[in-house]
Amino acid sequence: MPTEQRVMSRQKIGGGATSARVVPPSQEAADPAPKSRRRLVLLVVAVVVLAAAGAAAWFLLGRGGGEEASAPEPTVEAGEVAQVEAISINLADGHYLRLGLGLQLTADAHDPDPSRALDLAIAQYSGRTVAEVSDPATRDALKTELAQRLAEAYEGEVIDVYLTNYVTQ
Template sequence: MPIEQRVISGGKIGAKNAQQGPGLKAAEEPPAKSGGKRVKLLVIGAVLLVVLGVGAAYLGGVFDRGAAAEPTAPPAPTPGEVLAVDPVSLNLAGGHYLRIGLGLQLTSDVQEAPDPSKAVDAAIKLFSGRTMEEVSDPATRDALTAELAVQLVEVYEGEVMDVYLTNYVTQ
């Protein structure tokens, strides 16, 4: 029967032997890490964060690229005189009539009273042909007056800032 040779050590299985026997080679230890990989990763991470931060700031508008500032709304005009427009009679649907008088709120910049015929023309176009129920309803009347005011601001190019109904009679 062949003789088996066994080596018995006092340590745990898989542990490094503190004592080297005559036939055992010393286990080679892996070279100590100098931390080179860790430093490279930290540097790459820092550079990446800086690049992302600058990119986000640039796209977010933090840096002034010489772009013009957003336009601000012009200041609201200050009210001046109210120009009274003589009442006119308009034809409504169904043979009815509307007598309407206007007051044009001028801006304080106006030196000479504008021609009221533009306001009368706009009122005729807006109110004529409507039904008696439409012009009698307070909500519809307010909506029509607001629409007329918008049209007059455009027609008079800043000379008129609002309109008032001074006479409003239906028949």
């Protein structure tokens, strides 16, 4: 089979200059268009990656230097500690917990009514097992939760709670 060769020119017909090149038929289909498409795709992918990285940095690292750092919460001046008389609380399986509390008040707090503190403590500890109230980690978690409830009940006048009597039977 004879090989056919075609002459292709980069200039328009009648353009004047006669620079021509000979292209074999096997390379005729290879057009520069796929290279330009590949470059365009790479350029679009690079722009998308840079935009995603910029958005991620903006969301994760903050919204820029224009915002001020959050102000620290004002510290509350501690006042006196109000003693709450110890009570016996029923636990599960016929056991008891003898619980005494000390309420750390703010400096501007007035004489709090201890009945709210006792009511919250009874609700917090009643029906628990001896193992639960004896475990140090659980005891600390229960105390922290009680302190939060007391702060809400006394509208910020109680800032902490101390366990002054803690005996299980």
